[in-house]
Amino acid sequence: MTYIDEDFNYYSSRKPSETDDKHESSLIGNAAGMGRSDEYQDPLSKHEFGDEPAEQKNGLARFFANGKYPLEQRIENKKRGIGRQKYPFVVWLLTTIMVAVFIYELVVNGRQQGTPISFKPTVNPMLGPSESALINVGARFPPCMKTVDQVPVTLLLPCMNDTANPPDRTCPISDLCGFGGIADGETPNQWFRFITAIFLHAGIIHIVLNMLAQCIVSAQIEREMGSGGFFIVYFAAGIFGNVLGGNFALVGVPSVGASGAIFGTVAVTWVDLLTHWRYHYKPKTRLVYMTVELIVGIALGFVPYVDNFAHLGGFLMGLLVGTIFYPVICTSRRQRLLMYGIRLAMVPIVIVLYVLLVRNFYTSDPYAACSGCRYLSCIPTNANNHCKG
Known part of the structure; x- marks a missing residue:
């Protein structure tokens, strides 16, 4: 199961007794550094998730998958792989x-x-x-x-x-160029291609691979963090990947695909693993598998019409924006304050990266700044003039 079972909510369906308090403290309370279960409280709930139960939220709150759950329930759900919503x-x-x-x-x-x-x-x-x-x-x-x-x-x-x-x-x-074409003497300015390219795919092989990854990895991330935060992470990563590729990839080669956005959601799995290390089953083994998957994904970025800069840029932006929106479990006030500080620090970094790279794309020659960067997404051949065509 990869969703919160609304019919199984042990903590909301019965009033905890003193015996239950001791039992829950021994199993989960020690990991959370807390005492009685009736004193348990999600340290992020008031600030991030609101004070109303999820079933009483309005439509907008449901979209962002807000809800208040006791800390021990969130820990147990994390261990069981249960997310915040049922459907992606x-x-x-x-x-x-x-x-x-x-x-x-x-x-x-x-x-x-x-x-x-x-x-x-x-x-x-x-x-x-x-x-x-x-x-x-x-x-x-x-x-x-x-x-x-x-x-x-x-x-x-x-x-x-x-x-x-x-x-x-x-x-x-x-x-x-289409979309009405570009008139004689007119400066090209089809900026929307940073977005439209996300929805296009180079062929049957390309779309099958991307949609499989999207329906498996990205879907699980949406269940875990909610549709609102997922939507922001997905498009922030996808657009930034195209901006980075527009700066450093070969200018004469078209690039398409949702790979950058999907890599952004893959990055969120790294945020999850690193912040919830002790709640994952065999985290070291999981880290090895995730590293191999990342290397394979980057290797696929050298395939024609697929841009490795979209992969790398999407992954970087996924780490930054994912850190801001992913629901991290904090078990102490110190952890909560640290997480808030990290999230606040991520916001200006994201803005600065976007502003600098968009400005660089329109005002300067990226090849002059990083002539060797093109090789991160290109294998030199005669067909591409050794990555200069």
Whole structure:
């Protein structure tokens, strides 16, 4: 089970007796550093979760999964893997939207090239639309978002309906950008691609891998922290991953996928493990598995159309924003104050990172600041001019 069983609430369904007090103290109270069970109180509940029972909350409070539970119950729920809500509504909604958007991508490519999957002029290894089609439907592609001297909007690329090799139908980037195109003399400014790229996927393999991770890892995180906090973490990580990639990845290659957002939710599992170490079963073994999974995920960032900077940026932002919103169990006033201090410190860090990288994207050449950073998401080959194309 990965949710709070509303029918099983031992602490709210019966009044604790003196015998129960002693029994509960011996089992759980010592871990929490507290005495009688009727004196137990979630130290975060008044400040973060409100004073009303969850079932009496209004719709907005339910969305943020607020509720007041005794400290010993929260500890027991954590050990049993029980979260704050039963269903991951946001994950289900996002997954539905992303599958629908991917079907739209295939339809667009099918109308242009005659087949939903691009086989000519080049084969998409992810089994999906052509590069031109991905740009047209909203991939993160810097030339459509700002002036890029190396890749101006007047540069000719294969049209969406081109199937010849070498291409015999070329279109200017200004037309491929779609969304009304970019008029002559107009400065590209399709900033929304930082967001739309999250909902797009490069192919069948790409979306299957991402949706599996989203419906397993991300769904569990939503159950644990509630839909409100999860929503903020998910999009903060996804957008920041695209901002970081826009700064340092190859400017002439489109990037798509929810990987950055998913990596942000993976980062929350690290927040959970490190803050609740003693409540996890075999935490050292879990740490090893999580480390291996992280390494594999970063390795997949070198696949075409997938940006490792989105992975790394999403993970970093997931750690920061996840620390702010994840419901950490504090068993003492000192721990509670320390957690509040850490959360307050995270807020300006998040803001500064966003401001600096967005400003850097629009006002300077990131390659000049970090010429070697591109290799974190690119394997040098002749096809990409050794990560300079």
